[in-house]
Amino acid sequence: MQFRTILTSIALAGLLGGVTTTILAAAPAANPADEVVLEMAQAFKKGQSKRLSELLPLTRGHVLEPWAAYWELRSRLESASAQEISTFLRRYPDTYQEDRLRNDWLLLLGQRRDWNQFVQVAPSYRMKDDREVRCYTLAMEHILGGVDMSHEVKDQWYAQKNAGDGCTLAAQAHFDNQQLTPADIWRKARLSLEARQIKATQQAVDMVAPQADAALTSLLVKPEKYLSKTTPRSLRNDQELAVLALIRLAETDPEGAAQLLGHRWAAQLDAQQRAWAWGAIGKQAAQRLAPNALGFFANANAADLSDEHLTWYARAALRANQWPRVLSSIAAMSPATAAEPTWVYWRARGLLTLTQNNAAQQEARTLLQSIAGVRGFYELLAQEELGLPITPPPQPEPLTATEKEAARTNPGLQRALAAIQLGLRSEGVREWNYATNMHQAGGMSDRELLAAADLACEHEVWDRCINTSERTKRVVDLKQRFPMPHKQAVLERTRNIGLDPAYVYGLIRQESRFVMDAQSGVGAAGLMQVMPATARWTAKKIGLTGFTPQQLSERDTNIAIGTGYLKLVLDDFAGSMPMAAAAYNAGPGRPRNWRGQSGGPVMEAAIWAENVPFNETRDYVKKVLANTTIYAAMISGKTQSLKARLGQIGPQDATVTAHQELP
Numbered sequence: 001m002q003f004r005t006i007l008t009s010i011a012l013a014g015l016l017g018g019v020t021t022t023i024l025a026a027a028p029a030a031n032p033a034d035e036v037v038l039e040m041a042q043a044f045k046k047g048q049s050k051r052l053s054e055l056l057p058l059t060r061g062h063v064l065e066p067w068a069a070y071w072e073l074r075s076r077l078e079s080a081s082a083q084e085i086s087t088f089l090r091r092y093p094d095t096y097q098e099d100r101l102r103n104d105w106l107l108l109l110g111q112r113r114d115w116n117q118f119v120q121v122a123p124s125y126r127m128k129d130d131r132e133v134r135c136y137t138l139a140m141e142h143i144l145g146g147v148d149m150s151h152e153v154k155d156q157w158y159a160q161k162n163a164g165d166g167c168t169l170a171a172q173a174h175f176d177n178q179q180l181t182p183a184d185i186w187r188k189a190r191l192s193l194e195a196r197q198i199k200a201t202q203q204a205v206d207m208v209a210p211q212a213d214a215a216l217t218s219l220l221v222k223p224e225k226y227l228s229k230t231t232p233r234s235l236r237n238d239q240e241l242a243v244l245a246l247i248r249l250a251e252t253d254p255e256g257a258a259q260l261l262g263h264r265w266a267a268q269l270d271a272q273q274r275a276w277a278w279g280a281i282g283k284q285a286a287q288r289l290a291p292n293a294l295g296f297f298a299n300a301n302a303a304d305l306s307d308e309h310l311t312w313y314a315r316a317a318l319r320a321n322q323w324p325r326v327l328s329s330i331a332a333m334s335p336a337t338a339a340e341p342t343w344v345y346w347r348a349r350g351l352l353t354l355t356q357n358n359a360a361q362q363e364a365r366t367l368l369q370s371i372a373g374v375r376g377f378y379e380l381l382a383q384e385e386l387g388l389p390i391t392p393p394p395q396p397e398p399l400t401a402t403e404k405e406a407a408r409t410n411p412g413l414q415r416a417l418a419a420i421q422l423g424l425r426s427e428g429v430r431e432w433n434y435a436t437n438m439h440q441a442g443g444m445s446d447r448e449l450l451a452a453a454d455l456a457c458e459h460e461v462w463d464r465c466i467n468t469s470e471r472t473k474r475v476v477d478l479k480q481r482f483p484m485p486h487k488q489a490v491l492e493r494t495r496n497i498g499l500d501p502a503y504v505y506g507l508i509r510q511e512s513r514f515v516m517d518a519q520s521g522v523g524a525a526g527l528m529q530v531m532p533a534t535a536r537w538t539a540k541k542i543g544l545t546g547f548t549p550q551q552l553s554e555r556d557t558n559i560a561i562g563t564g565y566l567k568l569v570l571d572d573f574a575g576s577m578p579m580a581a582a583a584y585n586a587g588p589g590r591p592r593n594w595r596g597q598s599g600g601p602v603m604e605a606a607i608w609a610e611n612v613p614f615n616e617t618r619d620y621v622k623k624v625l626a627n628t629t630i631y632a633a634m635i636s637g638k639t640q641s642l643k644a645r646l647g648q649i650g651p652q653d654a655t656v657t658a659h660q661e662l663p
Contacts, residue, residue: 033062034422041424044071063418067427070097077104082117096412096434099126103133110136110166115144127438131156135166142173150179158191163199172207182208186240193247194280194308201244209237216241223249227260232268239269246277254284258296275300279309286312287613289594294320302332311337314346318607323350341371341378342610348385374476377622380629380642381606389639390629396475399451407451412439417459425515432456432464436471446472453480460485463513482630485514486527486555493559499567502635503577504559506627507566507584510620517553525552528562534663538565572662577645578605581624586617588662595649602650609646 036058043051052072059068073080073088085105092098102125109118110132118140125133135156141147153174157167171188174180185208192200198220205216219226223245232242242265250257258281266274282296293316302310310333317325327350330343337343348367351360365386372382374393383390407413412435419428436452437443444452453469456462462483469480484490484505494501511529512518524531530538532549539547542564544557551557566584573579573591582591594612609625612618629642 033059037062037064037068038422038424040068040071041427044075047075049075063415064422064424066092066095066097066415067419067424070101074101074104077101077108094439096415096431096439099434099438100430103127103130106130106133106136107166110139110169115140119144127434129438131160132164132166135160135164135170139166139170139173142170142177148174148179150174150184153180154184157188160200161195162197163192163203168203168207175207182236186243189240189244190247190276190280191306193244194283194306196251205244209240212237212241216244219245220248224253224256224260227257227265232265234268239273242269243273243277247280250281250284254281254288254290254296255292257281257284262299271301272304275304276306276309279305279313282316283309283312286316286611289319289596289611289613291320294322294325297325297329302329305332307334307337311343314343315611318346319601319603319611321601321603323353326350327354341376341382344368344371345378345382345385346610348382352385374478374630377606377626377642380626384641384643390633390642391639392478392630392633392637393476395479396450396477399447399454403447403451404454407448407455410435410452413452413455416464417455417461420461420464421459429464432468436468443471446475450475450477450480453477457483463515466509466513478630478634482509482627482634483514484631484634486559489556489559493563497563497567499563499570500628500632502632503624503628504563504566505631506624506629507581508562509627509631510623516555525549526558526562527555528558528566530558530562530565531663534565535561537661537663538568541568569662576605576647576649577628578609578621578625578647579649581621582609582612582617583662585620586614590614590617592652596651598651600651602648605646605649606643608649 036055040052040055040059043055049072052068052075056068056072059065062068069088069092073084077085085101088101089098102121106118106121106125107130109115109121118136122133122137122140128134135153138149138153138156142149149170153167153170157171160167171180171185175185185204189201189204189208192198192204201220202213202216205212215226215230219241226245227242227249230238230242232238246257246261246265249260257277261274261277261281265277269277278296278300282293282300285293285296293312297305297309297313297316300309302313305313310329313329314326317323317329326346330338330347330350333343338347344367348364351364351367355361368382368386371379372386372388373379374383374390380390412431416428416432416435419425419431421428436449443449449468449472453465456465456468457480462485465480465483469477482505490504490508491501493499494504508514508527511524512527514527516527518527518529519525520529522531530552532552535549535552536547538561539545542560544560544564547557547561552561566580569583569588570577570580572588573583579591579595582594595608609618609621612621625642625645629640629645633640
């Protein structure tokens, strides 16, 4: 395949009109106090406690004084007196900074096991979003009052992403009193290992089998050797260590793990242990899109599998067009997971596919009606499945002057905007989220959220505008949720190169939320989050001479290169929007592999997208296509079809050679 030049340097000059706009990471400080605040932000990141104390008096009266005071005290919290902390909490009442410091103080008190102070401070904690603080609270209630909180302890501990002192302490306390069983502890070890959280795995094993430290180290390093050389025994610890070794081996060699399980270990494990091991093996095979994944899952009783196993069981069954297994795997999921729009939709589709009786058909329609709307990918698909048009819903009643004024004068929102405008985006976002979500129990009402989103839109803080508006429960303002900044530049550019502007807007909304100076941890920059190497390659292909990566901060250059690359990728994937979106996020080589081998099945792109092995890319593809459909409805004013945009995906035509140059 030959790439054509999409845009010459002369055409680009015409597009830019001879002017480029450089977006700086931070606006110039308007006054000396602004400079002090910015210096304090840097000093806090560097741990310069003494410098923070020197600068703090210079921020008195500044709108961001609460932040300055928080940084100063937080930097020396471990040596601060209880009186200093109380003084801070009284000086900045009802602020994010007050509750954030309380959060930090509770964590420190928990680490110190200072339950007398902890019990005094905890009732005033408003955010309630820190899992460690909650676990310390559970531990404290158990230690001081003997309260059995084992059910919530398990929920919190199992959901914890990394090793943590608070949840481990709460679990240990309940285990010591036999309110958690060895099976509960081993389950945590399995979950942690499947999530590749080695430290958390070690913590759990140390709790239930401290003598197994050497064996655990061995199986983590060389699981195949451990499984091959260890004599199988029907002792609980030996069985559980074997399950961990099988989980570990399945990460790199599902087939090898299956061989060792089937021929050497199956007879020594109980039914639940065998099921979990087969589930872990099946999940890894499913993530490789291997056809034998369903065979591995079939060896297990679905009721003994984790939700993570079951979601991959359902995905593998969808890919293989095995609808009975789709339904059985969804039926075995926990109520919370089964209630997610993803599995509500596929359950309904399964019922529609397999059953013709009126009761089942009505159940399917009821399921679809429960999620149908414009809030997401499966909600849109449910809308179409019901034969309802995808059109913009009516706008909410206009905000009143009083509602707008309440948002404008909200102290938390004021500080958030001031921080963002000064270049302290992370601090501003946290303050904004606290003001809208946590400052009052249950967060802001729908009308308050609309007013806050409107304020963010007015200040062109598009990410807060979108995210705040998305939190409304009973009303939907699509103009807030799907804004179209830089409209003239995007429409002109897409028209010139033959690209759907709705697709570009759908991608930008997911990539950067229209934050001009967005920078990812791996170096992707600007509105369309283009990597420097990709940008240099694309600049040559579109005829943009003299390009340097620094120009990615320029709006029009970023749009020109981002859309140019997207167009090249879309052409290379024969116009498939889902595959091009996956390529934009994960690189073009991966979606080529994910489409399957020659002779493999052709499937709905929704099934293909649901089987994308990477969580981030799977979520990205679905959101970009849903965004695109909404933007198309808004731009055209006409009903749209997400299904039509998705199409079908199967193995690549053997007569077509993929362009391997694409970075």
